[in-house]
Amino acid sequence: MKRKQLLGILLVLLALGFSLTSWFCDKKKSGGITNKNHPKTLVVSFDSTLVTSFYAKYPKLILYKKQVVDLYQNHQYDFVWFDQKGRKETADVIYNRINNLHEEGIDAVVPYKETLDALFQTESAKPNIETELFLSNYYFFYINKALRGIDDSKLNELGWYLPRKKQSYVSYLDSLLVDPTLIDKKEPLIGQYYKLKNVLQRYRTIEKNGGWSTITVPADFKALKPKDSSSLVAQIRTRLFLTGDIASDSKSAVYDEELQNGFLKYENRNGFASDKVIVAKHINEMNVPVSDRIKTIIVNMERCRWISTDVTKAREFIVVNIPSYRLTYFKNGKVALVSNVVVGNTMNKTVIFSGMMSYIVFSPYWNVPKSIVEKEILPAIAKNKNYLAKHNMEWYKGNIRQKPGPDNSLGLIKFLFPNNNNIYLHDTPSKGLFNEEKRAFSHGCIRVAKPKELAGLILQDDSNWTTEKIEAAMNKGKESWYTLKNKIPVHIGYFTAWVDDEGTIHFYKDIYDRDNTLAAILVEE
Known part of the structure; x- marks a missing residue:
């Protein structure tokens, strides 16, 4: 028994x-709960074919399908947004970021917003496939808008060839799911992005308060000089107070010392030469509406999304910002040199890209580009047979080159970072152009106002060189090449708004008319 x-x-x-x-x-196939590796870990899995069903129901989210599939393949189709307590805190953090995208300079329509809002009506929903997939899609919606920016293919259309770091936002999500506070740290984007973001809030406050009034310039207006008295002075004072160029608005109509200092600050951050005389072009710039300034800030925030944070980690590197006509050389984390530059004109735009400076050429020949030979030099020779001799030029291997010397178009030194665009940095005999406010005169290469100083800093740690040797090589009249022991990254960018370390915003003319094109793409996105 x-x-x-x-x-x-x-x-x-x-x-x-x-x-x-x-x-x-059966539960594994349909969304059941199992425990793996650790008895306290809640793991919910689902059939991968359900992803297709989700997008059939929510086709507006199909843009994120590839990223979502990558995410779940990486997690063996386990749910990622829930633990034993319910929906993870990270989901609420991402939802809050989506609701505040305007702070990131983004004006985007959130697809199925009512459905998304409904998911967060309850404190913590139970795991289900639709909610899980919704949260993953909106994570990538936020990431693509706020961190990644527009697609790489559109960057090529915009003529932007600076390399982008390949970022795994699946791995980034894994980190956020463990610690949601990581999203508040500034590592995902370069520091300039967050500076622009802060200024964006200030300018939106100005806009909310009514912006600034247009200053009407009389037809007979000539100029305002220190100590002049005019109703225009009072209007300019109010305008500069709104943007923080002066600390207070006394309403005085006298062009006093306080306003002079404020105006000099305004000139400096708007690309004007320093001069206390106020003329029509200055007032016209003041009349640019705050809404336009906000748009400029937003498009430059977008450009920041395309820059790898690795750029600033190099021991030394050079940055050229085309609209500001300025070169900055960074060494050991500090600014070692700032120099004015001349960039390509609108017919010969300087290309936006990165390269590695490998050589310095002293007393260089100028190998004249074929386009210049055909368009400029050959017609000049036809008019004057002595044109080549007059300009210290010669035929060489079927092309024309200019011999070394103080009148050489490349000056006494050039800095090479090999590239397909044939762009490089160089000296110039035309020193006066560096004093111009608008310095887009070249055929595409970048003329440097302080080439000897730049060479000195680059070769500072090289025992083969002294200041005297550099100067002698520059004036030798015979071309010589030197290979750098350490290659130096050179980044040529395009920013029409830039915030300095003191938090002051600088605006520059959009010399290649790129801002409106980018703004239009952002609206489409």
């Missing part, structure tokens, strides 16, 4: 075990 009872119990246990096994397998 006991043996029969024992056999019966064993049969029941076997049957029960088979049923439980089948139940768990």
Whole structure:
């Protein structure tokens, strides 16, 4: 009897075990709960084919399908947004960021917003496939808008060839799911982005308060000089107070010392030469509406999304910002040199890209580009047979080159970072152009106002060189090449708004008319 009872119990246990096994397998396919590796870890999995069904129901989210599939393949189709307590805190953090995208300079329509809002009506929903997939899609919606920016293919259309770091936002999500506070740290984007973001809030406050009034310039207006008295002075004072160029608005109509200092600050951050005389072009710039300034800030925030944070980690690197006509050389984390530059004119735009400076050429030849030979030099020779001799030029291997010397178009030194665009940095005999406010005069290369100083800093740690040797090589009249022991990254960018370390915003003319094109793309996005 006991043996029969024992056999019966064993049969029941076997049957029960088979049923439980089948139940768990069915739950695994349909969204069941299992424990893996750790008894306290809640893991919910689902059938991968359900992803297709989700996008059939919510086609406006299809843009994020590839990223979502990558995410779940990486997680073996386990749910990622829930733990034993319910929906993870990270989901609420991302939802809050989506609701505040305007702070990131983004004006985007959130697809299925009502459905998304409904998910967060309850404090913590139970795991289900639709909610899980919604949260993943909106994570990538936020990431693509706020961190990644527009697609790489559109960057090529915009003529932007600076390299982008390949960022795994799947791995970034894994980190956020463990610690949601990581999203408040500034590592995902370069520091300039966050500076622009802060200024954006200030300018939106100005806009909310009514912006600034247009200053009407009389037809007979000539200029305002220090100590002049005019109703225009009072208007300019109010205008500069709104943007923080002066600390207070006394309403005075006298062009006093306080306003002079404020105006000099205004000139400096708007690309004007320093001069206390106020003329029409200055007032016209003041009349640019605050809404336009906000648009400029937003498009430059977008450009910041395309820059790898690795750029600033190099021991030394050079940055050229085309609209500001300025080169900055960074060494050991500090600014070592700032120099005015001349960039390409609108017919010969300087290309936006990165390269590695490998050579310095002293007393260089100028190998004249074929386009210049055909368009400029050959017609000049036709008019004057002595044109080449007059300009210290010669035929060389079927092309024309200019011999080394103080009148050489490349000056006494050039800095090479090999690239397909044939762009490089160089000296110039035309020093006066560096004093111009608008310095887009070249055929695409970048003329440097302080080439000797730049060479000195680059070769500062090289025992082969001294200041005297550099100067001698520059004036030798015979071309010589030097290979740098350490290659230096050179980044040529295009920013029409830039915030300095003191938090002051600088605006520059959009010399290649790129801002409106980018703004239009952002609206489409």
